[in-house]
Amino acid sequence: MAVGGARTGRDLQRYNDDQCRLVVGCIPYRYKNGKRNEIEELEVLVVSSSNREGMIFPKGGWEVDESMEEAASRESLEEAGVVGKLEVELGRWIFKSKTHESYREGFMFPLMVTQQLDSWPDKHARKRQWVSVEEARNVCEQWWMKEALEALVDRLGLSSSCDHLN
Numbered sequence: 390m391a392v393g394g395a396r397t398g399r400d401l402q403r404y405n406d407d408q409c410r411l412v413v414g415c416i417p418y419r420y421k422n423g424k425r426n427e428i429e430e431l432e433v434l435v436v437s438s439s440n441r442e443g444m445i446f447p448k449g450g451w452e453v454d455e456s457m458e459e460a461a462s463r464e465s466l467e468e469a470g471v472v473g474k475l476e477v478e479l480g481r482w483i484f485k486s487k488t489h490e491s492y493r494e495g496f497m498f499p500l501m502v503t504q505q506l507d508s509w510p511d512k513h514a515r516k517r518q519w520v521s522v523e524e525a526r527n528v529c530e531q532w533w534m535k536e537a538l539e540a541l542v543d544r545l546g547l548s549s550s551c552d553h554l555n
Contacts, residue, residue: 401452409483409492413457414448414534415465415500416541417473419519428547433525433538434502436469437516440488443530444518446537448495461498469517470509473502479540482533497537499544522547 403411417434424430435444447468451460458475465471476499483494520528522542529535 401454402450403453405494407492409494410486411451412448412493412495413451413461413464413498414446414495415461415475415498416446416479416534416538417465417469417471417500417502418541419502425545426547428522428542431522431542431545431547432519433522433541434469434471434517434519435525435528436511436518438530439511439514444525444528445531446497446529446534448497448534451496457496458498461496462500465500466506467510468515470506470512471500471502472504472506473500475500479537479544482536484531484533487531495533497534497540499541 405411419432419434420430421432422430433446436447437443438445447465449460449464449468451457455463457478462472462475465473479497479499481494481496483492485492522538525538526535529538
């Protein structure tokens with residue numbers, strides 16, 4: 390698979406009616422040993438944040454020349470170097486940007502990973518790491534991404550979203 394460079398700039402960014410920048414992302418996932426009914430077998434891929442220390446799920450701006458699904462898949466390829474089967478949206482969140490004094494409207498999708506690339510656009514700018522759901526709950530720095538992770542776990546029927554709080 391040929392991989393071009395990552396998109397940059399804000400010229401093509403989408404905004405909602407309240408002028409919140411629209412962002413989309415994915416939770417890339419796989420099963421370690423093909424056992425789809427055990428939460429211990431589920432792994433998710435996190436990437437290092439570009440602006441700070443910490444880990445997040447791949448996400449970025451939704452641009453005017455692409456569908457939401459295309460943007461989500463593009464971000465996973467650019468930031469994490471993975472491709473796969475994009476599934477139905479997990480939800481929508483409004484959150485404050487960590488680097489700007491403005492709000493974002495974010496959408497997250499599950500991505501069942503079918504291929505992990507050795508080379509990808511952000512390879513030298515980000516680290517990627519497969520982790521367990523429990524590890525992701527601990528290392529992911531964005532509250533809304535943690536909520537999306539719980540939505541994925543619930544959708545996959547692996548546990549209650551409150552199990553980790555007990």
